[in-house]
Amino acid sequence: MSALALGLGATGLSAQIPDFSVQTIDVNQAVQNGATTLVGEKTAIVRATVRLTNDPGTPVFVDGLMRVFVDGEEVDDSPVYTDNGPYQVLVSINEGELDQTMNFTFIPPTSNNVTLSVEVNPAGPNQVPEQTAANNITIKGPLTFIALGRPDMAYAPVDYRLGGGSSPNPPDTALIEPGVGDNFIQGVYPVPDWDYRRIDAPTKLWTSSLNGGGSALNNSLTADLNLMVPKPQYIYGWIPGSLPYNGQSIINGVASMGNTQPIRHQRTFAHEVGHCTGLFHHNGSTGLWGVDVEHHLAITQVLPKIKPPTAKDIMVAGLLSHQAWVYLPNYTGWMSHPKFQPGINAASAGSDEGETLFVAGIWNAVTGQVQMTDMLTLPSGRLSDTAGDGSEIIVRAFAQGQIVRELAVATVSSSDCSDASDSDESSPLVGFNVNLPVRSAAGVPIDQVVIVQGNGRALSSLMLERSANAPRVAFVSPAAAQLDGDVLRVAWEGSDADGDELTYYLRYSRDGVQFSPIHTSTQDTSFTVNMKQLPALVDGQGFFELFATDGLNTTVVRSELLINAPSFAGGGGNPPWAHILTPDAGATLLEGATVILHGMAWDLEDKGLHGARVAWSSDLDGALGTGRRTSRNDLSAGDHVVTLTVTDSDGMVSTDTAAVTIVARDLPDAGTKICQLDLGFGGPGNSTLSMCGGDLSSGTSADLLLTGAAPNASAWLVLSLSAAPMPFKGGTLVPIPVLAAQPHTTSVAGDVLLAGIPGGNGPMSFVLQFAIQDGAQPHGLDFSNAIQADFLP
Structure with a gap:
């Protein structure tokens, strides 16, 4: 019982022997100030700063272990x-040097009660003699990891042919693909x-100049998004090569565009998406150490x-990728x-309010001129909200x-930002687009749209009126409903009795449910x-x-309902897309280190693929797991080819591979995790008691851990040889008759740790249970659950 009461004490070793303890534990998922909210299922790095006392004067190398508990259970x-x-x-240490801290990588669960137990210099082949092991374990928590959603971002490779022409000019696929x-x-x-x-179409054709800005393209991309079913939350247009500016977007819009110059294009993308979420330019640095946790x-x-900390925020205009973080x-x-909340994804993003009138244009903030770029009635859209005063x-x-x-x-117009252009040079051209109702509440069609100035800015008023006659249009090709080849020419004839210029938007539906814009x-x-590059046609349902x-x-x-000729090779489905995001090809990791397996899986017909349809394997170790993101820490030493295999509902398969090297090393003794019996009876209060580690036989040990209690509070560990639950002070006291009540004080995090209690x-x-002083409880006491610790010979 003395071992249980006291834990491990000092050994009295020589003053020349060093001593190790964990000084700080930092959990970082991109940037962290010590109180930054953490996110469940997003890969995290834990950096532990180890304190060395009694420095022996020669280099000392130590290892560590981290245990993860949820609701007190490992x-x-x-x-x-x-x-x-x-x-x-x-x-x-220098925090900027990754290997000057003891580092752990893991995928945290979504929970409000996660505790991390970090141990330095654990038992094993790399253990270093030290003065005492009593201070080797430090607790971090309880921590909350919140739930966030998985945004849907469609990207369009823009086939940029200035002035037209027959030669394709898309961006390099290898620069824009997932990963x-x-x-x-x-x-x-x-x-x-x-x-x-x-996007479902292989590219988006664009023939107008982008030198003066991308507003017209962004308006067209917004129209494309509104013509999609299901609808993503955002759409991004990748332009081949460089631009006179980095990129452009509309504040709080859904569309943006940018370059594919390798030194800047990834940061430009993150920057323009930031504008779409409502952020503006500024000139600030991050001010904190950041971590690219998966080393994307x-x-x-x-x-x-x-x-x-000197890195600029991504919302600073005109940066290269190496200059920025968040x-x-x-x-x-x-x-x-x-748009980042749980449950928001491609399916829910497709909700709409029925027909809307899409109105888009470009305003020249210097001359005041307004030029319309897109105006059409959409079958499904979301009515725009007013931006309020100051517009x-x-x-x-x-x-x-x-x-x-x-x-x-x-709109935005300032010295370094016009229409959210990612450039230090101001452009006067400002894009805008809105979705209006197509008719009044009484059912009368909209017959006039007027654009006027607001906020005292120069703007030439523009009045758009409904003409007397609607356009007349008809398909002339394909001539027959039966398709007998991969490539076909879709053609139409259009006219307008009023002599108005007509603009066309062509989309394709494989089944009358999904819709894909292909030329707009x-x-x-x-x-x-090319039908083989689009979602596969369902015979008799697509058009x-x-x-x-x-x-x-x-x-x-609409065209006639389409069918495939029996001999048409393009009639089958498309294989899914498989992309490994992490690990990178050529990555080297140490044996036992967490290998994050993070991939992208998408199918033109099924859309997002998850779970068992996304499988990971190694040519050395076989099956590794399933899902878009998982992890392993038991890959064998050697050279692996890690394979991501994605299977769609038609049984079609695609793979991606990454060669990874695992370097052999000796690992700490992790032991077999055994938790002693939980007897329950916790409450009132939120504290949780656990005792996990070895099986409490001779030569093993376990850690007694209390979490979730009030901080800096008096606590008593009550012990008995039996359990006889009885009401006491608003709770239930289980260890009866009481053999001892040991006094403790909870930490600032509300925990108590008795580490390394020896078995035997x-x-x-x-029977053990904590009673903790807690003024928030009716009788001033918080009772943990009780546990039964079974010591073996």
């Missing part, structure tokens, strides 16, 4: 071995993951994992953004002289389609749909 993936042990312990293009947003946004995937930005610029207020602010543009919709809706449209914002009257608009009049026609001297059983 999780299946625990313990976690170090990423870098044994590592050299220094008297003073490359999205590396910066994966690193700095707090969400656990992104559905970052290509090793590709393409081989950037380091640690980010210095500013804490932006990082934490995203956690409350409505430069007011849009009003009328029906027979009665105002139906008035919207103040937010165009005056072309034909487009060549092409064409929108012809003169402004306030939109005519919609059994068989004998103790």
Whole structure:
């Protein structure tokens, strides 16, 4: 019983023997100030600073273990071995050097009661003689890891052919695919993951100049998103090569665009998405050490994992990728953004309010001129909200002289930011777009849209009126409903009795449910389609749909229902897309270190793939697990080819591989995790008691851990040889008759740890329960659950 009461004491070793303890524990998922909110299922690095006392004067290398508890129970993936042990312990450290702390990587659960137990110099082949092991374990927690959603981001490779032409000019696929293009947003946004995937069409054709800005393209991309079913939350256009600016977006919009210059394009993407979430330019540094936890930005610029406090926030204009990381207020602010909440994904993002009138244009903030870029009636859209006072543009919709809706449209125009252009050079061209109702509450169609100035800014008023005649349009190709080849020309004829110029939007539906825009914002009257690059046709259910608009009049026609000829090779489904995000090809890790397996799996027909359809394996160790993100810490030493295998509902399979080297090392003794019997009876209060470790036979030990209690509170560990629950002070006291009541004080985190309680001297059983002083409870006491500790011979 004395061992249970006292734990491990000092050994009285020589003063020349060093002593180790864990001084600080930092949990970081991108940036951390000590109180930054943590996110469940998002990979985290735990950096433990080890204090060395009685420095022997020669280099000392130690290892460590981290155990993870949820509600007092150790999780299946625990313990976690170090990423870098044994590592050299220094008297003073530089936080910017990754290997000057003892590091652990893990995927945290979503829970409000996670406790981390970090042990330095555990038993095992690398254990170093020290003065005492009583101070080797430090507790961090209880910690809360909140739930966030998985945003859906569709990207469009823009086939940029200035002035037209027949030569394709798309961006380099290798620079924009998952695991490359999205590396910066994966690193700095707090969400656990992104559905970052290509639009259904292989490219988006664009022939107008982008030299003066990307506002017209962003308006067209916004129209594309509104024509999609299901709808993503955001869409991004990748331009081949460089631009006179980095990129452009609309504040609080859904569309943005940017370059594919490797030294900057990943940061540009994260920057423009930041504008879409409502952020503006500023000139601040991050001010904190940051960590690219999964080391996404090793590709393409081989950037380091640690980010210095001098790095600029991604919302500073005009940066290269190596100059940027994330500013804490932006990082934490995203956690409350409505599109990042749990349950928000591609399916829920497709909800809409029926027909809407999409109105988009460009305002020249210097001349005041307004030019319309897109205007059509959408079959499904979301009505825009007014931006309120201070907006430069007011849009009003009328029906027979009665105002139906008035919207103040937010725009941006400042010395380094115009229409959220990621450049230090100001452009006067400001894009805007809104979704208006198509008719009044009484059912009268909108017949006039007026755009006027707001906030005293120069703007030439523009009045758009419904003409007398709607466009006439009809498909002329394909001539037959039966498709007998991969490539076909879709063509149409259009006319307008009023002489209005017509703009066309072509989309495809494989089954009458899913819709994919394939050629939009165009005056072309034909487009060549490769059916094998689109979601596979369901015979007799799919069709092409064409929108012809003169402004306030939109005519919609559909082709005949399409069927595949028996000999048509393109009639089958498409294989899914498989991309490994982590680990990178060529990565080297130490044996026992956590290997994060993070992938992207998408299918043109099924959309997002998850669970058992996403499988991981190694050519050395076989099956490793399933799901978009999982982890292993038991890969054998050697050279592995890690394979991600993705299977769609048609049984079609795609794979991606990464060669990874695991370097052999000796590991600490993790032991077999055994937790003593939980007898229950906890409450009132939130404290939890556990005793886990060895089986309490001779030569083993276990840790007694109390979590969730009031901080800095008096606590008594009550012991008995039997359990006879009885009411006491508003709770239930279980160890009756009381053999002893040992006084303790909880830490600032509300925990008590008695580490390394030795087993043996059994068989004998103790019943243990904590009573903690807690003024929040009716009778001033918090009672933990009781446990039964069975000591073996």
